[in-house]
Amino acid sequence: MVKKERGNRLLRSLDWYVGIPLLFILSTLKRKKIKDGNNRNIKRVLVIKLGAIGDTVLLMPVLKTIKESFPGMVLSVVGSNDNIEVLNRVDWIDDIILFDISRTVKDPLYLLDFIRKLSQYKFQLTMDFEPWSRISALLATLIRSEYKVGFRSRWQYRHYNFDIAVPHQKNLHERDNYEKYIEQIGLQGNNHKFIFPINELEEKKSEEILQEFQISHRLFVVFHPWNAGYKKWYKEWNTENYIKLAERLISREYSIVVTGSPQDSVRVKPIIEKYPGKIFSVCGRLNLGESIALIKKSLLLVTANTGIMHIVATFDHPMIAIHGPVSVQRWGPLETTNCYNFDVHCYCSSLYNHGFEFKCRNKRCIDEISPDQVAETVFRMLENGNPKT
Numbered sequence: 001m002v003k004k005e006r007g008n009r010l011l012r013s014l015d016w017y018v019g020i021p022l023l024f025i026l027s028t029l030k031r032k033k034i035k036d037g038n039n040r041n042i043k044r045v046l047v048i049k050l051g052a053i054g055d056t057v058l059l060m061p062v063l064k065t066i067k068e069s070f071p072g073m074v075l076s077v078v079g080s081n082d083n084i085e086v087l088n089r090v091d092w093i094d095d096i097i098l099f100d101i102s103r104t105v106k107d108p109l110y111l112l113d114f115i116r117k118l119s120q121y122k123f124q125l126t127m128d129f130e131p132w133s134r135i136s137a138l139l140a141t142l143i144r145s146e147y148k149v150g151f152r153s154r155w156q157y158r159h160y161n162f163d164i165a166v167p168h169q170k171n172l173h174e175r176d177n178y179e180k181y182i183e184q185i186g187l188q189g190n191n192h193k194f195i196f197p198i199n200e201l202e203e204k205k206s207e208e209i210l211q212e213f214q215i216s217h218r219l220f221v222v223f224h225p226w227n228a229g230y231k232k233w234y235k236e237w238n239t240e241n242y243i244k245l246a247e248r249l250i251s252r253e254y255s256i257v258v259t260g261s262p263q264d265s266v267r268v269k270p271i272i273e274k275y276p277g278k279i280f281s282v283c284g285r286l287n288l289g290e291s292i293a294l295i296k297k298s299l300l301l302v303t304a305n306t307g308i309m310h311i312v313a314t315f316d317h318p319m320i321a322i323h324g325p326v327s328v329q330r331w332g333p334l335e336t337t338n339c340y341n342f343d344v345h346c347y348c349s350s351l352y353n354h355g356f357e358f359k360c361r362n363k364r365c366i367d368e369i370s371p372d373q374v375a376e377t378v379f380r381m382l383e384n385g386n387p388k389t
Contacts, residue, residue, distance in 0.1 A: 011101060012230065019134025020157045026141050027160035042070045046123040046145060048136045049087075050080040050099065052229065053288070053307025055174060057086060057314070058334070059129055060194035062178040066127070067092055069187050076121065078139065082228075085288050086307075089197045101135060119144035125185075129178065131168045132156045132354040149185060151177075153354070170353040173330060193335060196311045198293045205286065206293035213257070213280045220255040221378070222295050223271075224303040226264050235305055237322050237366055239267070243274050244371035245302070249378065250278045257282060257298070259291045259308070299382055302374065309333050318381055320374060324366025340377050342369045 047063060049056055056079070067075050076095040079087045087096045097118070104111045119142075126143060128150035130136035137158040140148050151168040152159035159165035166181045179189045210217070225242055227235045246256050255278055258268050262284030272279045286294065292311055295301050300318040303309045305326045312319050313333035321333060323343040330353065333339050344365045 009230075010105065014105065015134045019138060023134055023137055023141065023158060023160050026138075042073060042124045044074050044121055044123045044125075045070065045076070046118070046121070046126045046143065047075065047077045048126070048128045048130065048139055049077060049083065050101065050130055050133060050136050052082050053086055054310040054331075056083040057194060057196070057307065057310040058175040059178055060086075060090070061175070061192035062182055062189060063090075064092065064192040064194070065182060065187055065190050068190065076123070078118075086196070089289075099139070104135070115139065115142045125149070127181075128162070129181070131174075131177070132158070134158050137161070149181070151181065156354075170330065173332070173334070175334060193314065195314050196289075196292055198289050198296075202287070202289035202293045205290045206297060209257075209282055209286070209290075209294060210297065213255070215255050215257070215280075217297050218299055220257055220298050221249055222298045222301045222303075223256060223258045224260065224291075224295075224301060224306065224308045225258065225271075226260050226267065227304050227306050228261070235324055235326055235366065237304065237324070237369065238364070239270055241367065241369075241371045241374075242271055242302075245374055245378075246271065246275060246279055248371065248375035250275055252379070254299070256280070257294065259283065259286065259294070300378060302378070305331060313339060320377055320381070322366070322369060322374070324369065338381075340381065342374065342377075344368050 045066065047066070049059055063075070063077070067073065074094045075092075076097060077087055077093050078097045078099050080099055080101055084096070084098055087093060099114060100110070123143065123145040124147065126140050126145035126148045128136045128140040128148070131151045131153045134157075137150055140150055141161040148162050149164045149166065150159060150162040152162075152165035153168040164184050166184050168177055169180070172180070182189070223242055223246075225237060225239070226232070249256060258271060258279065258281045260268060260281075260283035264283040265281065268281045268283050272281050282291070282294065291308065295308070295312055296315060296317060300320065301308075301312055302320045302322070303312070305321060305323045309319065309321050310333060313336040316336045316338050319333070319336070319339045321339055321341050323332065323341060325344055328341045328343050332341055
């Protein structure tokens with residue numbers, strides 16, 4: 001299990017206090033720029049995407065468009081410990097390169113060596129798809145490339161060295177921002193649909209879990225209650241709410257499986273201890289693909305706004321997403337007609353853009369969503385097969 005880098009306070013501080021001045025200083029060192037990033041003779045493209053699983057899933061259709069737009073092009077993608085598992089499942093990416101962000105703190109020479117090795121590729125076009133982090137902009141700045149494109153986000157001070165700085169808009173869904181981005185170099189989205197690949201071993205593991213718990217297919221509901229990242233607790237429904245929701249489901253003879261990371265194995269105890277033999281935990285026992293395979297065998301998923309939500313949306317599997325103060329229009333699931341979204345309209349929902357702007361006076365506005373509301377929607381979906389009726 002690789003160490004996740006989301007929510008690391010030290011990395012965030014360094015990114016801000018070191019990254020911004022360094023990018024500004026580098027902007028004073030002028031370089032020769034080519035005139036057109038939409039040269040159809042481009043043969044080597046570098047994409048930088050260090051963000052989380054959900055962001056990467058949303059980017060995949062756009063990456064496919066980029067790949068198809070330059071015939072014979074070699075596509076290289078720099079990812080991080082947070083999203084490498086998604087990238088590694090795509091066979092049309094020619095070269096996947098892991099950038100260990102946390103290692104840059106322990107070993108500053110690692111960053112220089114990483115940049116030196118990538119510069120040997122002599123990329124013609126580098127595209128930084130991160131909207132706020134300075135470390136990705138720094139990589140794009142220092143890696144040798146003829147043409148560089150990246151987001152210009154308000155108050156993030158990261159765009160100084162791009163040949164094209166694409167405005168990042170907080171009133172658009174993130175995938176719409178990605179599509180606006182490639183329009184700046186003359187590309188149009190091809191409406192590709194990304195389906196998260198699951199292999200046979202992962203399917204087998206999910207079957208073994210059901211046999212272990214003695215649960216039949218389509219007779220259980222999955223809870224995925226927790227998030228990752230900075231200030232994640234704002235997006236997490238209270239544990240007591242999940243216990244009350246479980247009580248309603250168990251009263252109708254449904255079993256419940258709770259998924260999560262190894263770190264969630266402690267947090268899940270109050271839920272599974274309440275109803276032993278009816279609620280089961282696989283926190284820390286399954287990789288991402290195994291978790292998705294298990295969810296696909298369930299009746300329905302109840303989830304926080306997280307990467308799992310975006311993956312499950314691509315399968316159009318029945319799902320209830322509890323967003324709380326996160327704007328559905330900005331970060332909600334796409335390409336699904338089988339999802340009901342619970343959000344709250346409070347002050348911080350209008351601020352939430354990159355994932356760290358929570359300034360709400362009511363820090364638990366997500367708990368305005370009641371277990372009874374969610375339970376009734378679950379039953380309606382299970383009985384009618386439609387989240388809207």
